[in-house]
Every structure is written in structure tokens, then in C-alpha cells.
Amino acid sequence: MSTVAASAAPAADSRGALIQLLVAELLIGSVGVFVHESGQDAITAVLFRCVFGCVFLIAWGSARGLFRGLLGERALIRSAIVSGVLLVLNWVALFAGMARSSIGVATMVYHFFPFVVLGMAALFYGERTRAADLGWTAIAFVGVLCSADPFKLWSSAGSGYLIGVGLTFVAAILCGASLLLSRKISRERPLAVVLIQCLVGVLMLAPLADYAAVWKPGSHWFWLAGLGLIHSGVCYVLFYSSYPRLQVATIAVVAFIYPVIALLLDYLIYGHALAPVQRLGVALIVLGTLGVNLKWQWRRARPARA
Numbered sequence: 323m324s325t326v327a328a329s330a331a332p333a334a335d336s337r338g339a340l341i342q343l344l345v346a347e348l349l350i351g352s353v354g355v356f357v358h359e360s361g362q363d364a365i366t367a368v369l370f371r372c373v374f375g376c377v378f379l380i381a382w383g384s385a386r387g388l389f390r391g392l393l394g395e396r397a398l399i400r401s402a403i404v405s406g407v408l409l410v411l412n413w414v415a416l417f418a419g420m421a422r423s424s425i426g427v428a429t430m431v432y433h434f435f436p437f438v439v440l441g442m443a444a445l446f447y448g449e450r451t452r453a454a455d456l457g458w459t460a461i462a463f464v465g466v467l468c469s470a471d472p473f474k475l476w477s478s479a480g481s482g483y484l485i486g487v488g489l490t491f492v493a494a495i496l497c498g499a500s501l502l503l504s505r506k507i508s509r510e511r512p513l514a515v516v517l518i519q520c521l522v523g524v525l526m527l528a529p530l531a532d533y534a535a536v537w538k539p540g541s542h543w544f545w546l547a548g549l550g551l552i553h554s555g556v557c558y559v560l561f562y563s564s565y566p567r568l569q570v571a572t573i574a575v576v577a578f579i580y581p582v583i584a585l586l587l588d589y590l591i592y593g594h595a596l597a598p599v600q601r602l603g604v605a606l607i608v609l610g611t612l613g614v615n616l617k618w619q620w621r622r623a624r625p626a627r628a
Contacts, residue, residue: 339567343576346560351583353553354425355591357417360545364417366531367549368410372523374550379517382559392514398507399518405504406519410526412496415489422486426588426596429581430469431490433607437462438498439505440614446502455614462610466491468603469596512562520554574615578608 357367383389392399420428437459443449470487508515536542565573581604588594596604612618 335567339564340572340576342560342564343568343573344579346557346564347576347579348583349552349560350557351580352587353549354420354429354584355587356545356549356553357420358425358592360542360549362536362542362546363532364414364421365527366533366536367417367546368413368523369527369531370536370546371413371549371554372410372520372527374547375520375554376517376524376550378551378555379513379520379558382555383513383517388511388513389517392511395511398511398515401503401507402515402518403522405500405515406522407526408496408500408503409519410523412493412500413523414527415493415496419486419488419490419493422482423490424486424588424594425592426585426594427470427600428486428490429584429588430600430604430607431466431487432494432497433581433611434462434466434491435494435497435501436611436614438495439502442498442502452617454618454620457620458610458613458618460610461613462607465603465606465608465610468599468606470603471597471600473597473599508562513558516554516558520550571616574612577611581607 357364360367360370362370416428416432419431440451440455440459444451474483504515504519536546585596585604589596
């Protein structure tokens, strides 16, 4: 193989991975719309997200032999179960928060979860945190406060809105804890971990769902099936197949397509526009997240003396 052909192959592979990641972020940005249009409560919506997610992942993984020997990996299964409980509770809290505030507000508050991972890794695992990262985290936290519209919180917000913001913040904490627990095993067999987490969701929520509201025929089945097949199936396959072939900086930047799409759909479909202070919050969250992921420093390092 010529040198030109050899260098073109990784470039083409990287472009393909980038396209996969872009598609995944575009799709995952619509999750709030699917939840709202399903017309179901948070527990019922998450249950059927898990049910349809299991259907997709079992079919996809079995066809590709991704689950061979899985039952023998007890440590992985235990970790996936624990992280699955947190992930499912996170979905329930997030969907309930969206219903009480708005898709846009909930999405922005929820995007504090990367900093939860950073803080928990330092607190519970002793991982060193750069001083600069603490500063970027503080900026992002101010952004979260702004994105919740503090003027509305202090003046005209009803109890439902306050509860919605609170639930979304709890969801961010649960998401961060789940990601931290599954961080190592997700690198080994990511789709197997997601399948176990969805199975945990089915077992947890099956006794609690509102079957009277869901069993009747209607368009809500389309939206519930989409939650599982698209957002817990297609999206996760695209995410985990693209991550190993992309740089961290690329992943960090592309990740902001998700909240942008969520905000755009919330405005176009439901007429929820962000207040100026919320736009400032979006900018601060973006700045803080990029600062942490791209390892930005607050000041230029001094050159070493000879």
C-alpha cells in the first residue's frame, strides 16, 4: 500500500466516525420532544424506553456476537447493575424535570453532569484535578444557575417550575455518578453495559408504570418506541462506535449539538424562547465544558529557564 493510501485510510475513518457522532448528537437532541409527545408520565416513558432499547440492543448485539461470554463476567455485570440503577433514576428525574420546567431549561441544567463526574472522581477516587479545571467548573456552575433563569426563580416561578429545575439538577448528579461507576467497564463492552442497564430499568419500573394510560391504541406508541429504538439503541451504537476513532477535543465540541438541537426544537415546536440571562448561561456552560475538556489554562505557561 502506498504512503498516500495509508494516510488516506485513517482520515476517511475519522470522517466516517465524525459523521456518526454528528448523527447521534442530532438524534439525541430530540429526546425531550419524544418524551413530551408520548404523553406519558416519567416512569412509564422510561420503562418503555428501556423495553424498546433492550429489543434493539439484543438484536444488534446478538447479530454481531457482542455478548459472547458475558454471563461469565460477573464483575462487569455487578458494576453495570449498580450504574444502571443510577442511570434509570437519572432518566426518570430528567423527564419529570422537563415536564415541570421546559425541554430547553432542563437540557441546559442537565449539562452540568460532566462536572459532577469531575468532582466525584476527585472526591471518591482521589484523581487529581487541575486548578484550572476548578475555575472552569465554577464558570459552568454559574452558567447552570443562569440557565435556570434566576430572575424567574426569585420572582414569578411557581412551585412546579422550581421542582422541575431541582429534579433536573438531581438527574445531573445521578448521571455523573452512573457515568463514573461505568467508566471503566464501558470501555470494555459498552453495548453490553447499556443492555444490562436497560434490563435493570425494566425490572425496576415495570411494577410502577401507568399501564391504563399506555395500553390504548394511539400515536404515543410511535414516540415510546422511538425513545428506545432511537435514543437508547441507534444513538448508543453510533456513540460508542465513533468515540474510539475521534480525538477528545472533537467529541467535546460536537457534544454541544445535543443542547443546541434541544433548545431549537423547544423553541420551534413549543415556543419556549430563552431569556437573555439564560443565553448567558448557555455560553458559560459551553465555555466551562470546553475549558475542562480541551485543558485550557488560565494563563500562558512560562518558558522553562535554561
